[in-house]
Amino acid sequence: MSTPTGQGSSFRALIVIPGTVNYFYNQSGRRIGEALQALGGAVDICTLAECPDQDYDWCIFSNLTEVLVAAGEEQGARRIAALARHWRHSASCAIDCVRTVWYERIWEYCHRCGIEWILDLGLCDQSSYLAADRRDNYRFVFSGLTPSEQAILEDLPHRETPRAFPWAFVGHKTPYRVALVDHLIQSVDPGGFIYMPSPAPYTEQGSPHLNQQKFEMVLRQTRYQIWCSHHRHFYMEPERFRMSLLTGSVPIKVLDSCEEVPPEACFKYLMMEAAEVGQRLQNGDFQRVRERFWCDWRRAPLLSTELGRILGLTSSGANSARQRAA
Amino acid sequence: MVAQMWTGLAQEGVTIAIPNWNHELLLPRAIDSAFQTLIRLRDEDVPGEILIIDEASRDGSPLLLRQLEALYYREGLRVLLLADTGTLADSRNLALVHARYRYIAFLDADNELIPENVPSFLRALQETEAAMVYGNLLVRTPTSRCAMNLLSNESVQFKLFQRNYIDAFSLVDRCQLFDLGGYESGYRALEDHEMWLHLAVNGRKVVFVPLAFGYYYVLPSSMATTSGNKAMEAESRSQRIYNQLQARDHLPLNTNLLRFHPALGYF
Numbered sequence: 001m002s003t004p005t006g007q008g009s010s011f012r013a014l015i016v017i018p019g020t021v022n023y024f025y026n027q028s029g030r031r032i033g034e035a036l037q038a039l040g041g042a043v044d045i046c047t048l049a050e051c052p053d054q055d056y057d058w059c060i061f062s063n064l065t066e067v068l069v070a071a072g073e074e075q076g077a078r079r080i081a082a083l084a085r086h087w088r089h090s091a092s093c094a095i096d097c098v099r100t101v102w103y104e105r106i107w108e109y110c111h112r113c114g115i116e117w118i119l120d121l122g123l124c125d126q127s128s129y130l131a132a133d134r135r136d137n138y139r140f141v142f143s144g145l146t147p148s149e150q151a152i153l154e155d156l157p158h159r160e161t162p163r164a165f166p167w168a169f170v171g172h173k174t175p176y177r178v179a180l181v182d183h184l185i186q187s188v189d190p191g192g193f194i195y196m197p198s199p200a201p202y203t204e205q206g207s208p209h210l211n212q213q214k215f216e217m218v219l220r221q222t223r224y225q226i227w228c229s230h231h232r233h234f235y236m237e238p239e240r241f242r243m244s245l246l247t248g249s250v251p252i253k254v255l256d257s258c259e260e261v262p263p264e265a266c267f268k269y270l271m272m273e274a275a276e277v278g279q280r281l282q283n284g285d286f287q288r289v290r291e292r293f294w295c296d297w298r299r300a301p302l303l304s305t306e307l308g309r310i311l312g313l314t315s316s317g318a319n320s321a322r323q324r325a326a
Numbered sequence: 327m328v329a330q331m332w333t334g335l336a337q338e339g340v341t342i343a344i345p346n347w348n349h350e351l352l353l354p355r356a357i358d359s360a361f362q363t364l365i366r367l368r369d370e371d372v373p374g375e376i377l378i379i380d381e382a383s384r385d386g387s388p389l390l391l392r393q394l395e396a397l398y399y400r401e402g403l404r405v406l407l408l409a410d411t412g413t414l415a416d417s418r419n420l421a422l423v424h425a426r427y428r429y430i431a432f433l434d435a436d437n438e439l440i441p442e443n444v445p446s447f448l449r450a451l452q453e454t455e456a457a458m459v460y461g462n463l464l465v466r467t468p469t470s471r472c473a474m475n476l477l478s479n480e481s482v483q484f485k486l487f488q489r490n491y492i493d494a495f496s497l498v499d500r501c502q503l504f505d506l507g508g509y510e511s512g513y514r515a516l517e518d519h520e521m522w523l524h525l526a527v528n529g530r531k532v533v534f535v536p537l538a539f540g541y542y543y544v545l546p547s548s549m550a551t552t553s554g555n556k557a558m559e560a561e562s563r564s565q566r567i568y569n570q571l572q573a574r575d576h577l578p579l580n581t582n583l584l585r586f587h588p589a590l591g592y593f
Contacts, residue, residue, distance in 0.1 A: 164589030175474045182464050182473040185538055190442040193587070194462045195536045197480045208483050208583055214593050218536075221589050 009042035011057040011313055018070035019047035023211055024239055028095060029062030034146040035303040039313050048079050056087040064092035064109045080113045091117040097235035098126040123236040124265045139310050143238040144303040152246050160287050168193035168222040174230050180254060180274055187278030193218055219247035223286050226252045234260035245297055250290050335501050339373035339427030345417035346378055349435035350386040356433055362441035364402060370445050375402035375426050382411045415509035415517035422500055422508050431497045438541040447497045447535055449588040456531035460496035461539035477542055481534040482526060482581045487569040494518035495540055502530055515556035523568045526581050533584045
């Protein structure tokens, strides 16, 4: 995907996606691309192998680990080194808990490849969980809506329509998650949608798992999307919240303890301990909770606003790539 | 016998077949879940019955079953008491022969159905015209307060030719299993795995439904935990029959990745 790079563009950005491996990083790259276009930028989105030899103000990897896995680690790193002269600034996005090995791996690859920043596309700033030497290149970006997602939200019907599944649990199988699902069957409703395959890459085509389109199809028939992290740290999975929003379901994040929730976190009413879930979901206020959730999203910053603020991109700003090329 | 077979083949409804071998103490839980399932099915005008096949148990099972049959025959409970212990495949084949209805839910005597969800599995079986549908089985131990593992939790994929992850605890179309000759009685373990492979390579649909079908209990000294050598023997036999040349990954498979729910269709 690319957009015209004519005179009207205030800056140029290259978004590098894995293309294969886990589809949600491709989607995350496309979301960033859409948000940057809304800021007036000219955006190219491609895999590492397809990157053009052109100059850009920003190159953003979605995300660097997945891009390197898709391209081959050594070969990919060499390609990045060869391309780096074409961009003024670089970053990798992350949609991970910073206290996990997945974030650490992104940090290490960024360090190795000379990528300046890690953009944490999330719902809650995680900088306080990072060691001092890991904070310099961390930037929290509230993962707000893109223009097309705003339009979807405004088109959602406000009246409650019948949904086949009282709840849905989608995520790979772990003993803790299985125990939680058993609890949901017993305390909420036995008719929940359960899809818990063994871990494997989540690709857009040919995967045994649910891709974006199929997951949305399920959530459009679901009242509550329920999940818990597959690690024991506090984290608000932004894709889960956003997908629930855009499909008219309500996200419920199950925590070991609500004491983990930082005071500044949003959507606290959607995070609860397993013991509370039965009572909270059976009291029949789905519609009220959903309206509140929608209102809160409408008040939240847009992804373009956040990216503009963090990356210093304004309509009058960085057109330096063209100047440099000239 | 052939005439007897055909009596029930066309009758829409569900037979819950429970093979039992010395599970006197666990049978009531399985039978209770089966009765609750019949109630759910009758709410949707689907007739049903419970057929228990006792494989020459030596514990108190036969006496218990005769008493239960005397009490609940009118509610649809029937018992076949076998004089000899055969294989599970033999018991399942007997269920295919003696069932009154077209669809059979196989429930082991130590397991438990989730009654509320069985009507959705039946609709899935009817709408897809599959040979078999199955769904998540929550694995518990006798003392655990909640499940710690899942079985039958993924669609059929080529990895099924390497190892089994789909249990016999499922809902089958008796006509289609008959059509393909029933269970292979030469198997002393993993007869269910052999059946899934048999169905798959013969172009039949084996479909995953994303609901909980039941509870699967892991018990000390159960057949599943003590049949090591038999299982290895069965695995190598299935490898020889179905994937001797390791070529299945390159061949088409009608049932690959089939997932269905009546509210979603295929997804």
